[in-house]
Amino acid sequence: MPELPEVEVTRRSLVPAVAGARIETVRVGKPLRWPLGCDPVSLAGLQILGLRRRGKYLLMDLSDGMLLIHLGMSGSIRFSDQLPDAGVHDHFDMVTDKGTLRLHDPRRFGAVVHAASEADAVVVKLLGGLGMEPLADTFFLPLFQAGLKSSRVPIKTLLLSGRVVVGVGNIYASEVLFLAGIRPTTPAARIGAERVRRLYEAIISVLNRAVEMGGTTLRDFSSADGAAGHFQTQTRVYGREGEPCHACNAPIRMLRQGQRSTFFCPVCQRA
Secondary structure (H helix, E strand, O other): OOOHHHHHHHHHHHHHHHOOOEEEEEEEOOOOOOOOOOOHHHHOOOEEEEEEEEOOEEEEEEOOOEEEEEOOOOOEEEEEOOOOOOOOOEEEEEEEOOEEEEEEOOOOOOEEEEEOOOOOHHHHHHHOOOOEOOOOOOOOHHHHHHHHHOOOOEHHHHHHHOOOEOOOOHHHHHHHHHHHOOOOOOEHHHOOHHHHHHHHHHHHHHHHHHHHOOOOOOOOOOOOOOOOOOHHHHOOOOOOOOOEOOOOOOEOEEEEEOOEEEEEOOOOOOO
16 A cells, blocks of 8 residues: 555655646546546646645645545556556546646545645545644654553554554554564553654654655555655565564564554564
8 A cells, every 4th residue: 555655755756747737638537435526627727736745645736726636555646748548447637738647546445536625524534633744844752752642552553543643554664663662562652751752763764764765666656757666675574574683683573453464573672
């Protein structure tokens, strides 16, 4: 699943291409997770003013309204002036005077949603419950610590929920917990101040590193210009069950939490 680093990589690769572009036509294919919410014809003639990100959502500001884009479980976006004809898994094409933006999504859990503004009910519903942005200046350690102290669920489960901080997906949660020396099953409220600080710093470090490496490509993720990510080549625990820990040589273990695979070192992450 594309997580925050992959969405941020997509955003950064798109911004130079789409900024100032004018929409000419929009083609909508098979239904996605949520409906577009407007007649595609009504988007023709609008200008793309900018592209932001909130959690795993891309926010495309238009000269009238906005689009929320979510990549779902298997989605990716391409932008080019030489795209081939749309295939069976290409469900949204936005043709502009600079090229075509295409959402490719084999599993169709992604979405493109139109809203008049961020005050719209659909935007509030999708974005209103999201936690702090870990790559923004508004990611404050005291608020992060308070969010952990108020929860008794396992720390990895809390990170994946996005209620305290957004974007720490399954791969990255395993990696940041290893870097902070915290076992994934530890109740969030039991983590002391020093280890919370280490976790806070690990989240920032790991996510920034993932963005720098183009995200993680396990199957089919690529940026808008077609480049694959490389973070998966440097994971310390994720996907390494039975292999020796890089720090202590103990075998990496795997357990299931909420139907998701969790990887950890039983020595480096004792509690």
